[in-house]
Amino acid sequence: KNQVEQSPQSLIILEGKNCTLQCNYTVSPFSNLRWYKQDTGRGPVSLTIMTFSENTKSNGRYTATLDADTKQSSLHITASQLSDSASYICVVSAYSNYQLIWGAGTKLIIKP
């Protein structure tokens, strides 16, 4: 069964600190992996999209990594800011049926 699991479920860090969020998936055949940021009360906004051949991609202070062999991805946030408080969702696309499989997200809270 195609699944995406994220950890931790929630995370609280101090402003200025770094953090790493994890995503494990069992989606096959793999097409691409995305990280979205969802602010409370808003729709998800894409941060990165990675295909099978890409193992790292950055978007400002956000850096995503992908290990297609172990089916793991991480999202690293550098020098966190209060505006980074949001849910971060890992989404994996399967080739076979154009399906997007969504993780439940990690709720990140940045404290001053």
Place this chain on the structure above:
Amino acid sequence: DTAVSQTPKYLVTQMGNDKSIKCEQNLGHDTMYWYKQDSKKFLKIMFSYNNKELIINETVPNRFSPKSPDKAHLNLHINSLELGDSAVYFCASSDDGDFAYEQYFGPGTRLTVT
């Protein structure tokens, strides 16, 4: 300018009623989608639609129906609302139906069925 917009933002209604949620995108995209986000925060695709093809998630009850008057609009009609329909519904659009393309999401409509 808002890229993907939805109305209303909040919708409270009683069981058994019929309601609609409207979605508009001004990105010139060919494909639009409806998602349901449940209380556990999972987003589940309900429909994807372009002017050629409607793809329905087979788990979606037939009480839900998308209606597209033109390429920029995809409305969601829900008949005979049930308590379990309470959720946040997101509209999205992309350049193509191929899931390799980025999807742009609207702000969501929180539906509460009492």
